Amino acid sequence: MKQHAHAWPAPVGGSLLNAATLTCGILIAIMLTILLVRFVFGLATVANVNDGYSWGIWVVVDVMIGSALACGGFSVALLVYIFNRGEYHPLVRPALLGSLFGYTLAGGGIFIDLGRWWNFWHIFWPSYSNPNSVMFEVAVCVTAYILVMWIEFSPVFLEKFGKRDFKKKLNKWLFFFIALGVLLPMMHQSSLGTMLVVMGGQVNPLWQTPAVPLIYLLTAIVIGYGVVLFEACVAAAAYRRSIEMHLLNPLSKIMLGVLGLYLVVRVVDLSVRGAWGDAFAFSGVAMSFWIENLAFIAPFFLIGSAQARRNPANLFLAGLAIMVGGILLRLNGFLIGYNTGPGWNYFPSLAEIMVTVGMFAIEVMGYIIITKRFPVLPREDAQVTHS
Amino acid sequence: MGNLSEIFELGTHALQGVEHRLGMTRRDYLQFCSTLAVTMGLAKGADAAVAKAIESAQRPSVIWLHFQECTGCSESLLRAEHPTLEKLILDVISLDYHETLMAAAGHQAEAARKAAMAAHKGKYVLVVEGAIPVKDNGIYCKIGGHTAIDLLKECAADAAAVIAIGSCASWGGMPATGPNPSGASSVADVLGKTVVTIPGCPPNPYNFLATVVHFLTFGKLPDVDALGRPKFAYSRLVHENCERRAHFDAGRFAMEFGDEGHRKGYCLYKLGCKGPETYANCPTLGFGDAGENNWPVGCGHPCIGCTEKGVGFTKPIHQVAVMKNVAPPLQYARIVEENGQGATFASAAALAALAGAAAGAAAMLTRNLGKSHAAAEAQAAKAGDADKATERV
């Protein structure tokens, strides 16, 4: 067990009103207006989802990609609590915060898209639920995970509000929730990929494979680390704080390892199934496939060398590249590579885009408010030492 | 109407002659001419030519033979009303032999026929009504001791034109219904050559009239199809002009006589209407001079395909017809239709703006991070700090 000492988290402090939060506020207001219209008049009034493309960006981006980008908490918890790399502990709370918001919004975001949302509880009710459905498993696991994360994150609130006794009691059982917090994402992130399977030949063979749960799980882990890199750099720049390079540098190496594993799995899978054909067609789908994989390969060039890893700019770009790759993988499987038959088109409407933007604005604003008022990020004045 | 002045050029004398001869007003007469011209689908102005042809003094002789028939075709002609047709027939043409209409009978009638044939040799029009039995040398139909076969061949030999009126003469009709014990055959089969046929049971009288007037006007018979049917009347399926076609296209059918659909005038296809495989102009003209809707389908009974060989008197009346030459409406859903909303300018612009903003912010952040890193490295190098354990940015 490695020795470590780290600065205890503390609120960043400062004014809550700034350009960022104001912009977010406006975007959220726009989103709420659009949602009001959607709920009163129906989906067709605001969204371009149609009979051929029943899932648009509200499902694929807000829910699936949103939850994937929220895998930071899962990836870091895996590292810290399962692989016992305690030196990454300071990354846990900020990652968890990002996850908390991402998943809560993904789960809440489902309501915007459900056509008969008032029946949502049926998914959990035994007489209605269908355990054969992949979506059932995803819904149950995501909901459970959201609850677990709020419990995992509660020490932050308990600290702020000085409930130390309760916090001690909670700490005794925290290990169980942490275990759940590692198991549940493994289950539902892989199942988010399995959701493609029942669609059969409608999904392009480049993304339709029985190995899809493994592919989605690995990318979820990798995206988690990528998001941590991304978020750490953005938060440091926004709050004018130092970046924990001593943590991010080795973390990025771990990320490269998992990324390498993922790419091997992907290539072997495509080769075994003989599915490379469509990648070399002259089509938008093929182009999207290559952009996705170039994004996944880019980190090896960006942070392959130790020297490159010392530059936070490269870490940031690598994290961004991973996120782009992960986003594209999901976008390709469910939308771009999805073909229900000739003649169907889908492009998100302006209203759909503004709602998605609004959802992410809630995350950003929430992140800003909580990091400024609650103990999440490490205290800035503490020096970090290695031994 | 055509150019009225052309009519006037004929000279009032001639016109007065026609009025006087036919006992009708000029207006009625011109209306008759234009009706015939329209029936034949002739171009504008043709009614003038028709008018001119009719009041020319020379009236062609017509020999009308009856064989295995019910005289329905003649009866149909008698129902023409603009004006009362027997006048016109007797005056527009010279009907020199017609067993039902002529006053003479027996040897007198036959003598009149022979005289007319001799007098107008090569110039008379032969009209045949009824089928010709060929079995047993044609003994099953004899007039004046002569078989129908002999009579037909004799009269057709010196005729300028042969017109077979009615389905029986055109292709055998009802007498030819299986097992056809008398061997009833069409005029064309007996003569061994194609003739003009006006099928129908009975045919619309104006189809016949218009054909004859065309002959008078232009000196030749109208365009006919492979079976000898004038194209102006028999080039379209009943189904194509049927007033209930919209019901067919929308899938509204009468299932039984007297049911709700039947009362509402729905399509009769399911009751066996042969409109989809029968060529005729019944829906356009109607019968009894009462206009459209006065035809079997209009009265609620499916078309039996009486004009069409192989359909009428051959297929059961209520058997479902085979669709010939179906041209579905233009607005028929294709296997693949373009659907769904593509990118609008606004949404594409919004997405592009978002992507641009994100890329810009990322670029800026990267640059700043790189700059601070470079500065920190430079500082560390300058300070010559050997302890690399402490890294600050």
Next chain:
Amino acid sequence: MDTRRHFLKGVLAGGAAVAGAVAAPEVCARETHTRPPEGLGLLYDATLCVGCKACVAACKEANNNPPEFSTEDHLWDTPLDTSGYTFNLIKMYRNGTMETKDAEVNGYAFMKTSCMHCADPSCVSACPVSAMLKDPVTGIVSYNPDACVGCRYCVAACPFGIPKYQYDSPTGKIGKCELCRHRYKDGHYSACAEVCPTGATLYGKTSDLLAEAKRRLALKPGSTTTYPRGRLDGPDQSWEGPVGNYIQHVYGETEYGGTQVLKLSAVTFEKVGMPNLPPHSSAATSEGIQHSLYGGLVLPVVALGALSFIAKRTVKHDDEANSDEEKQP
């Protein structure tokens, strides 16, 4: 050296993982379901269809659906595809001069679009709330709007694109053919079959319909045969007509384990909008993966146990190391 070892470990792990992932579903994949023996369905013979759309109109009336317009004047019900309000449609295949009926080149042909009532429905497998159910006896795939949450997974899953959602309503439902099961109590059967003038749509037990389809395929094109109309075991409304030039395949016999709605056509099925499907259903693959990973919750519980054990040890150490920091706020 460290990284190379890690890399090699990764490659081995990856290879094993993929092999496992690919092999596992095949080994544990559940069998594709077959049609229930008393399953009801339709036989659609495209060569008999004259495109009259009586079935479209009858379906609309039987299900109380409003008309849909695709022309400017909004005079007639003219849907261009099935939708939340159109459960049955006849589409037209066109090629070249469109002279001859049922000719693949320079011809035209009709094809019915409605629920195939699959033996192993993707929609039933996908639906998380059992709104889509397959009746164990009649095999009819039914929809229950009271259970539905409107997630539209069934819309995305169906290979035929049949379930469709009513997007224009804030309380929209899914709409699809349910074989007129609501009319059975009144002695009726599928409205489309009831009204079809030529017997192109025929109703009956799928096993009987399959036999009838094979009988037609065995006939010589151009010869005459008797075609039943309405329902197979109903009053005789048959008629004699010419035999079409069929593609020698009954569509729906094996696709995804079979469907209860069968189709015959003279034009290649793919060209008239019927997709090429393997006998192994995607529902079987999907459920195979889920069952092997989560069947009986065995793997998850074991994993949770292991993870809890590891996490407990780690957290305990963490707490011990930070015990002096408890003075922190």
